[in-house]
Amino acid sequence: MKAVELNKVFDAKDFEDRIYTMWKDRGHFEPRGDDDKDPFVIVIPPPNVTGVLHMGHGLNNSLQDILIRYRRMQGRPTLWVPGTDHAGIATQNVVERKLLAEGTSREELGREKFVERTWQVKEDHHATITRQLEKIGASCDWKHERFTLDAGLNDAVKEVFVSLYERDLIYRGEYLINWCPSCGTALSDDEVEHSEAQGHIWHLRYPLVEREGWIEVATTRPETMLGDTAVAVHPEDERYTDLVGAHVKLPLTGRVVPIVTDSYVDREFGSGAVKITPAHDQNDWEIGERHDLERINILTAEATLNDNVPEAFRGLDVKAGRKAVVADLEEQGYLVRIADHHHQVGHCYRCNTVVEPWVSTQWFVRMKPLADKALAAWRKGEIRFYPKHWENTYSHWLENIRDWCISRQLWWGHRIPVWYDDDTGEMIVSRTDPTEDPANAGRTLRQDPDVLDTWFSSWLWPFSTLGWPEQTADLERFYPTTSLVTAYDIIFFWVARMIMAGLEFMGEVPFRDIYITGLVRDIQGRKMSKSLGNGIDPLDVVDEYGADSHKFTLAYLSVQGSDVPIAPDSFQLGSKFANKIWNATRFLLMNLDGRTLIPFDRIELRDVDRWIYYRLNQAVKTVNSGMENYRMDEASRAVYEFFWNEFCDWYIEVSKLGLYSEDEAEKDRGASMVLYVLEEALRLMHPFMSFISEEIWQKLPKEIEPADGTGRPDAVIVGRYPQVHPGREDEPAKSAADGFSAVQELVRGVRTIRSEFTIPPTKTFDVYVRVADARPELAEFFRRNGAYTRLLAHLSSLDIGEDDGRRAGSVAVVGSGFEAYLYVRELIDVEEQLKRLDKSIAKIEKGLSQAERKLSNEGFIAKAKPDVVEAERAKAADLRDQLERTRAVRAELARS
């Protein structure tokens, strides 16, 4: 066999694109696997086509990719559905900004041209997003890709709209809604973001009509007094009892409005009297409903004062109007005082403009019946959140849900499937276009100009992407999906609504597990954003460090439940790991020259082999439990530690004994054995380090069949994930693990002495080991593995015996169950060494006294679990032994 050469310098660019293409061309992203196993399905949270992917997507998709690859390797038919979201307002805003920069506008372009233009922008961004997902290595099935505005999804949206209407769960009406004057559209309650603002509260006096005097009211929005239609007081407020039923004459407008009573009013706040503006405040709207008050809309769609206000104020925007109103009130003596006041102000989640409560005719979904089902499903345990505490957020929202305003005065989106006959006033809600129906010939039907909230298509995503409303094979096989991976900021917008839609239209929850990721933040804990300029582009990371580094680092840092702080150089964690993997492999493959690889079943395992398999078994266990619990941080850590701290630091080092042997058979054995372990390690790491593991795996000699008998597929991506093998932790394995621990302890002890006294590795010396009487098997182990120990510690000789006399002229290292005498007296400073021993004695004494204190505590003996007590006894015995030995060693050294 000839050596396989890897480039001296690791560069992910050499193979990532090639590997990705290979996977894709060979169909490895498509659901295959064992038919008798449950499919594992994830639908991607579709990125918005407003731009390119940011680090939040990097995190989210990395985690999904790890889950998908892990399950794929377990042999489950695995499907990851990719796709993008048309993102109604967000995309429309992007395009409008472009148009503005070009000196035109959507109005100038007209609806048809505008939508065409938006499709172009969508295509551009979609291409970028796709390329980004490929670059980061996302193993999604591109044959299943969907877009929230494609024809199939449009059918789904129409079907859902019409059937909800038929079930009386969708209605149309004139209500107070959230209006974004800048986007020119209604918003749902969830699309309004509240933030604290430093404002003022104006105290005004309204003159009474039926008698002398006035009543004082307070407001944070004085301009709305132009639309006041009542003043409300609490029904049991004695201050105002005799004013109930009386009227006030509003300043500026001269309108006479009643004083009404409503228990909503807080007697303690301000004067206990509230001005009521039903058309511009949610509470006032409700009071207005109860008292049948007039609703006077004072704002235009652009949030300027309209013709319902006195002429002097018309055309002013809210800010200017407020100033003018306050000035006039003050001049006319109606302003009592102005105080500072903090309050919450609603802003549009897309353009940050202050949102105005505004009366208009919109479409709504009646949410209560849907929410009840979603709550019931959760209570029955049909869905599980990881981490669990998000359940509170979910249930609280559903319990307090309000109807969902779904119509948007936009052009980019699913057109509402409703037509109006302006002549007859008839409204047609239809799955098909009624204008194409011959029965309607001659009628003038006008389709509702509005589109649906973008989330109205997103909430169907888990089944619409699988072909619904058609009863497709995909739908049959892959619904419900398995896991959803998303960030907590869209639990309301998306997660809860998908559950509602899934239950309503599929009769089943859309997914079982909901893994809520944290948000990616910069190292100072700030959210990454364009305006702060602290964003990190996943493509830049891939370019600089490679896709594996990107994915691995994010997984390693993504602790369940908390936000993920990332700095650009955080990714060194992953790239150093990749480099380590590369170099370790390069070393192993360069030693293949002239070797004949031996089939695994013809190799007899030695202690060190049993040890590494024991460790591998433990790593597999940790990875499995991590993956089952969506702890990708733990899983990736286990992979990292196994590969670096066990395989590289120790196993490859001891393998050099075989690789550098004079004996050809030993060399063959050594080269083969280490490759079998490497092969399995590559499968272990593949979900986390996908490209590099595949690249290396492809270069492994084909003779290296998986040692666990799982067969050799054409790519590691479809290899079988390592399993826990009972045979790897049986008695011989355990005793090998114990023995090797002692070897490690000895080696580390020798290294410490070397380091403390600056003895170079080239300077070898003899070591004599004396094993505790209680550990005869340890002596055997040291004898069997003496050559490894000599290699690791750079010793000239290693003897094992019981001769106390051999202490003389040496320096000792005391370990658990043994002491080792290093013949380095001439190389060390005896005084220093005595100090070291004193320190070590003090440490042992401290530990021992702690243990003894515990053991002499009756409560401990009586109440602690027996195995804990037993372990404590064993520890104390070992420490006592060590203490005795260390003292003897010190005495010997001091004497000489």
Add this chain to the structure above:
RNA sequence: GGGCGAAUAGCUCAGCUGGGAGAGCGCCUCCCUUACAAGGAGGAUGUCGGGGGUUCAAAUCCCUCUUCGCCCACCA
């Protein structure tokens, strides 16, 4: 006003059902030992936010306080 989360080494954070404080980065010393200086070996560094409690035993469970962060909410 409710609810949730966080406080552990200089920095960023692990530490899961309570039983001798950890990682990465940074720092110090030595080593370019023929896989790897993006490396190896060794080392220093912690009243586990404060105070109470439960327990034989608390970073871990309970209460409370302090400080941050987030979400929800119709007090003008």
